[in-house]
Amino acid sequence: xxxxxxxxxxCAALALAGCAGPYADHVSGPGADAVVLMDVRTVRExxxxxxxxxMRNDAGEPLRLRYRFTWLDAAGLAVGAGSxxxxxxxxxxxxxxxxYLRATAPSGDxxxxxxxxxxxx
Amino acid sequence: xxxxxxxxxxxxxxxxxxxTLVDTRNDVETTVSYDWRDLxxxxxxxxHSILASPRLGGSAARPAVVxxxxxxxxxxxxxxxxxxxxxxxxxxxASDRFVVSAAFGATADATVAQARAVRGDAAFDAASVQxxxxxxxxxxxxxxxxxxxxxxxxxGGLRIEYFLTLKATRLSDGVVVWQDSCxxxxxxxxxxxxx
Numbered sequence: 001x002x003x004x005x006x007x008x009x010x011c012a013a014l015a016l017a018g019c020a021g022p023y024a025d026h027v028s029g030p031g032a033d034a035v036v037l038m039d040v041r042t043v044r045e046x047x048x049x050x051x052x053x054x055m056r057n058d059a060g061e062p063l064r065l066r067y068r069f070t071w072l073d074a075a076g077l078a079v080g081a082g083s084x085x086x087x088x089x090x091x092x093x094x095x096x097x098x099x100y101l102r103a104t105a106p107s108g109d110x111x112x113x114x115x116x117x118x119x120x121x
Numbered sequence: 122x123x124x125x126x127x128x129x130x131x132x133x134x135x136x137x138x139x140x141t142l143v144d145t146r147n148d149v150e151t152t153v154s155y156d157w158r159d160l161x162x163x164x165x166x167x168x169h170s171i172l173a174s175p176r177l178g179g180s181a182a183r184p185a186v187v188x189x190x191x192x193x194x195x196x197x198x199x200x201x202x203x204x205x206x207x208x209x210x211x212x213x214x215a216s217d218r219f220v221v222s223a224a225f226g227a228t229a230d231a232t233v234a235q236a237r238a239v240r241g242d243a244a245f246d247a248a249s250v251q252x253x254x255x256x257x258x259x260x261x262x263x264x265x266x267x268x269x270x271x272x273x274x275x276x277g278g279l280r281i282e283y284f285l286t287l288k289a290t291r292l293s294d295g296v297v298v299w300q301d302s303c304x305x306x307x308x309x310x311x312x313x314x315x316x
Contacts, residue, residue: 087165
């Protein structure tokens with residue numbers, strides 16, 4: 001009985017981890033479940049930091065999303081609030097289309113980013 | 122009796138007329154005009170594109186000086202291009218790669234010249250007057266055009282297409298080192314007023 005409980009707990013933990021997904025640290029919002037997140041990466045170049053999130057629309061219908069990148073400094077504080085780089089943008093994905101969302105940090109002191117996705121009707 | 126009717130009419134009018142504050146974080150309404158969301162989206166796309174371009178130069182050690190040049194409004198709407206260039210200047214100023222010139226272009230501040238016009242004026246403490254040779258000339262100029270096209274739809278309506286094109290010119294040699302464009306296309310039903 002004890003072994004069964006442990007197995008169930010392990011399964012629940014795995015299921016929860018699965019829901020959060022491997023990119024949950026970077027991508028969130030009600031639109032995150034509408035796409036398949038394939039890759040998240042950041043690239044630091046001499047004068048800039050760029051992020052790219054790769055996603056696929058696994059549905060047979062077009063998908064409209066709006067998204068917003070938020071940039072954080074090394075202390076986790078938001079950078080560039082109110083800047084155009086902090087604005088909402090809309091995209092439309094064709095059925096089964098793979099899309100690469102790219103953004104560049106507003107300043108050199110950015111260290112990480114968050115992407116918020118929202119599905120549009 | 123007449124007074125009661127007047128009061129009733131006043132109450133009804135007060136009930137009809139209401140002003141609401143738009144929640145700009147969650148505003149997904151579509152308008153036929155080139156509205157603030159189009160401006161914000163265009164500024165965001167262009168800002169990301171500028172910041173991602175290594176050809177524009179500039180570094181934290183020596184930021185490139187950008188003069189905001191002319192952005193032409195070739196639409197049928199009264200739209201101040203400064204609404205767009207101002208947002209781009211926000212993004213450039215926040216970056217440590219660029220600074221925006223207040224001595225040239227659309228963002229010029231007349232005070233820069235006025236502060237230098239008083240050299241030799243005995244009314245001013247000479248030590249507090251701006252010295253010669255301190256202004257930085259721009260390295261880059263940012264200019265562009267917002268264009269509108271009205272396209273007739275088969276159902277009698279209109280598609281209003283807005284194109285924004287911006288370019289950055291390196292002033293040392295006049296070469297365009299960055300250019301990008303974005304579109305906003307809106308469909309208007311038959312009979313709806315458009316321009």
